[in-house]
Structure formats: structure tokens, C-alpha cells
Amino acid sequence: MKLETYDPTGYYDELFAGKGEPRASAKPLIDWINTLQPGDLRRSQEAAQIALFKLGVTFNVYSDNQGIEKVFPFDIIPRIISAQDWKGLEPGLRQRITALNLFLDDIYNEQRILNDGIIPRHIIESAPGFLKPCMGLKPPGGVWCHITGTDLVRDRDGQWYVLEDNLRVPSGISYVLENRRVLKSTFPSVFQTMAVQAIDDYPSHLLETLLSLAPDQLPNPTVAVLTPGIYNSAYYEHSFLAQQMGVELIEGRDLVVLDGYLQMRTTKGPRRVDVVYRRLDDIFLDPTAFNPDSLLGVPGLMDVYRAGRVALANAPGTGVADDKVVYSFVPEMIRYYLGEDPILPNVPTYLCWRDQDRDHVLQNLETLVVKSANEAGGYGMLVGSQSTAAERAEFAEKIKAKPRNYIAQPILCLSQVPTLVGEGNEIAGRHVDLRPYILHRGDEVYVHPGGLTRVALKEGSLVVNSSQGGGAKDTWVLMD
């Protein structure tokens, strides 16, 4: 196995500084790969994939038959982040989530940022994630978003950008933990020579975050993970997290509001639930408050929540900050609430509701990525450079019809990582992003070292979502 001829030219490569020239942080790994026989990596990759399948580390694909499970494709070559790089990211992520939390608390209460004209009121009021029933809420400790997954990318020059925030129910941490488990048993020797930060304590941090939401006087609060059920695409993760924390995994049908409390049906009668890590979108939580057609949630839950008798993580209403138009205002939020300059820049964003921006977007579709403001999973987007004229015309019409729903960004040249491609032993660069997970406990913000590196397995593709054929890589954050 020789990586001496690997040539990252034209892209920022996470492991290589130039042709055949590994970065200092990646050198022990590359040296080790160079000692392997042809086929070794492929065999390890296949063994890892089989191990994941046996463990049932899978996700469900909606478009296929109900219950079809697939292993999240996994690439054996890890992505390495130097201690120095990580030190640049961590405070930026902390700053961002702190500002976003203040923003959420503000718009559901005093709305100072709207009254002061920093963000136009109509933007917030037209965001589908802005939930009127949440007005006036004061979650425990003033924290709205306890668990965040922020998507980052690196451009051609290695500069980090925030691509989007996921404040509702970010997925993926289970794959991070399971991929590491598999990689540790595949490459034990490399872990001994490189100082990779351990990540196994995430469930402990998550549990502490959830426990911190329970009312103080409760000696032994009941924490539970709320899942839509086994056909949800992220069901594996829900069950994994409940198992790793040793808490209940509940579904809506297990729950009932009784005597003013949220209770679960047990073999010995109803029992109170005090903290819910809900992996259900806001509008499904309570059919009496939000979507009356939903059978997934619990009627009356919002009343119990409002009375402070159950804690929800994340709080309902946080989805407003996932709106890509609202995202574009995060730097302003940081300046407004914290009086600081943003450490991590946003990707420059054109807002189609602004006449000037829209004109620019419509004239430059070929060089932009257009995104629907409220879709996730890589749906509803147009990568200008890879689109046909017909697709561009279609998007232009959509933008003109509903300008508020569209943003556009320059096509970034995402950084890449060497990846095993094809059926054989070929290694080529593939584009990646990074989703670190951040836990907000009020008095403390914990940034999990690393996160989910998603990789676009198709050559040249910039779309890394698992629903679009993306895979994952283990992410190694090195110690000093």
C-alpha cells in the first residue's frame, strides 16, 4: 500500500500538505498505511462493515420498503484534526451556541432583537420552526438547546465555515461512537502510537446534561429518550443512546398525561417521567398544541411542560434557528447578545427575500448553491455547477414564487480526505464535512472532541448526506 503518489493538488486535504507529503499530525498514520500489503485496507474495511452490520448499526431508508436497514457506509481511513486546529474550533462553537440560546430565549419572550431591528420581524414570524405556543416559555436554567450538531466545512485555503446549525434533533453521534469502536479493533496498533482523544464518555456527558434539567428536589429523576419508533431513520441511535445511558426508551404510545404529570405505562401502573430527551420533531410532540393529526406524541404534553413538571431536551421551538435564513443572522446575534466578534464565520449567504440578493442569485445560478430554507438531508437544493439549464430554470421559478424560502451560497471547494474508492485498493480524495456535537448545560458548554465526519463517496460530489449516498469516517482529534 503506497500513498507516496497520492496527490491532493487543487484541494485542501486534511491528511496531506502536498503530493506524497503527509501533514505532521497525520504522518504516523500514513507511515503505517504505507507498510500495509495491497488489499489489507480493503479487507479491514469489509470486516468493519460486517461488524457494523452484525451489531445492527444501521439506518432506515424511507424510500425503500418499510424497515429496510442499511449500514451507514463507513470508510476505514480516518480524518485527523490536529490539537491546534481543534483549539481554533472549540471556542467558536461555544460562542455560537451561547448566542443562539440567548436568541431563542429572547424571541420567545421579550423579542428585543426584533424590536431593535437587528433581525426583521417578518423573517422570524414566517419561519415554520417559530412556534407561537412556545411564547412566554422559560425552560429550566434558561437553556433551550441542550444538544446541538453544528455542520462545518473547510474551503480550499483550509478556512473553517459554519454551514448550518441543527438545533432540533441532530443525529449521528451513535455512528461516531460505533465507528470508533470498530476502528479501534481494526487498527489497534495505530491508536497506541497516536494520541487520539477518547470519545467514549459522550453518553455520560449527555446523561449529566439531561439530569441537570430535573427539578432540584427530585432525588432520583426518571430520564427517558422519546423515539418515533423502530421505523424512524435514526431509530438505531435512539436505542443506542438510551442503552448507553441506562435510561428508558419510550414511544408516544407508552405515555399519558395523568394527574398533571407525564407518566409512562409500566407493568406496575403509571410512573412519572421527569426529563425527556425527545427525538421527535416539535410539531409531533403534542397533537393538542401542534399538529392535530400526529399520533406520535402525547396529548397534553405541552401543558405539563409549561407547568414545569417535565423537562424537554431540546426545548420545543428551537427549530426556528435551523431555518437557513435565520442562520444567516447568527453573526449579528453574536455581536448583539455577547458584544463579541464571531470566531467562526458563516458561509456568505444571499437571502432571496432581499431584492438585491435575489437579482444576484438569479443571474448567477451556475456558480451558486441554492438551498431551501427548511429542508434537511440534502433535499431541495441545487448545486449550480452540476445542474442542467432546465433545473436552473425550475429553481429560478421557485425562487421567484417564494423568495423567503430560498438562500444561496457560493459553491465552496470542500476539503477532502484520502478514501478507499471503487472495488479495489485505490485511494482517492473525497470531500468531507464535520458535525461536532455540543452539549449546553447552562453553566457549562461541552464540545465533544471531533464529531461526525461525513464523506461524499461519489467522485466530485459535494453532498455528504447519508440519504444522498454519503458515508462516514472516524474523526481523530489529537491531544497536545
Added chain:
Amino acid sequence: MLSRVANSIYWLNRYIERAENVARFIDVNLNLMLDLPSGVSQQWKPLVVTTGDLKFFEERYGEATAENVIQFLTFDLEYPNSILSCLRAARENARSIREIISSEMWEEVNTFYHMVQEAAVNNGHHNVSNLFQQLFFHVKFASHRFAGVMDATMSHNEGWHFGQLGRLLERADKKARILDVKYYILLPSAQLVGTPLDQIQWIALLKSASAYEMYRKYQHRIIPASVAEFMILNREFPRSISFCVQEAERCLHQITGTPVGTWCNGAERSLGQLCAKLGYITIQDIIENGLHEFLDGFQKELNAVDDQISATFFSLSPLVSEPPMNRQVQTLTW
């Protein structure tokens, strides 16, 4: 524990046990047919008759040939009690309670399902009889392994007891059905009762319950009444009906904390009644009233126990706004 979770672990174990017993069921017939003198016609219909699903089978397959019956009972996904269907259901149950069971248990179920699923895909590419004998061996073994892994890796808590309860009740039910096969397998003529052919059938039955060796130690000669007694009433053999229901009763009382011999809900009461009946009946009583009739009645009572367990522990009907723990404990008077 959540009612839904208790329900799932109960059924997880029932389905695994069911898959194992269906495999035993077919395997014993395969062996039996191999031992038959040539000229005696093969009998596969009795297997379907004892499942209680003859009508469904005939609609789908028509004639009860070896191939049809084996396909039906092993791989037919339309038939909810085929081995593959059972394992699929077991896996779905396991998947919905992965946070409760040990990861080793999950891996066993997952691997078990994929093993049979693969066999279903490869079905027809190999020597059928050989393939099936191997498959049934692996199914039985995987079921034992699951039970062993569960025993050794999961806390013996409420969930474990619900699982045991499911496994034991399923085993008792299937034991009754296996024994009942003898009622339906016809000897070519009445004169053959007590002949080597009759003996071979009883031996096959014992073997299907892995009871042959233990029976030989209990009663050396193959005497039909003794075989039935061993398989129904023996208190030491872990696959006898009596043993299963008594252990099930113990598990049930571990769950509620009520002493055995008393009851506080319908499940304990109906299972207690069944245990008492088995505890005081003799094989002569059973034979006088008809073995088939006894087994049939037993299966019905077992269904009633299952209904009571569901109603007591698993029901998801809306809760009323008053303490549901207001139970009365009564002592049975003898």
C-alpha cells in the same frame, strides 16, 4: 418496566422458542420418514394439522408433500408461524428493546435471523434434505445459544422473568402439539400398535423433544403411557409440560412478588389453576379421558393464561385517573 417492553421481551422469547420447536417438529418427521419401511406412505399432513393452520396451508399449497410442508413451516413469510417469520418477529421485538436486553442478546437474534434468511435465499440450490437437516440443527442450537446468552448476560430482573415466562409457556404449548402429532400419525393398520414401527414413532417423538436419553434413564423400556407421562408430568425434565408451567408460575410470582400459592391478578390465578391441575392428575386419568382431548384442552387453557398475562401487564388501553395498584391478595383455600 414499560408495558410495551415487557410485552416485547415476552414475545421475543416466545418467537425464538417457537422457531426452535418448529425446527424440532419438522426434523423429527424427516428422520421418521427416513426410517419407514419402503412401501409405507410418507405422512406430512399431521404436522400441519397440529399447527392448527391446515386450511391456510391447503389454500396456499394444496397437497401436503414433504417439500410443501417444509417450505411452509420453514420459510413462508406469509405464514406467521414459520421459522423465518418467527425470527423476523423476534428480531423486530429485540430491535424495539435493544436498550433493555444485553447487546450480546441482540447480536444473537440478529445473527440468527440472518442465518435463516440466507438459507431461505439459497433454498433450492442444494441437496434439500441435507440442507434442511443442517439448518434445523443450527436453528435449535442458535435458540439454545440465545437462551444461554440471555441467562448469562442479562440481569435476572423483571424483564428477564417476562422473557422466561414467554419461553416456558411457548415450550409447554409446543410440547403438547408435538405429542399430539402421534395422535394424527396413522399406523398402516391397527395390528401394528406395539410393533417396532409404533416404537419407532414414539422414539422419534422423544427425540424431537430431546427427551430420549433422559427418558431411558427414567424408564428403560419404550411404553407409550410412560412416554406420555414423562413428557407431560415429569417434574425434573426441563422440557416436560409440567416442568414448564411450574417454572413459568415461579417467574410470574417473581415479577409480582406474590407468594406462589396465592394470587393477585388474573394471570396468576389462571396459571395457578393450570399448575394445580397438572400437579394432581395422573397419566391414567389422562389416558382414560383421551390423550388428544387432554392436550387439546391444555392448549386452550394455556391460551387463556396468555390472554390473562396480556390483560394484566401489557395492555395499552387508556389508564384511568386513579391508583391502579389497589389490588387484593387472596389466599387460595384447598
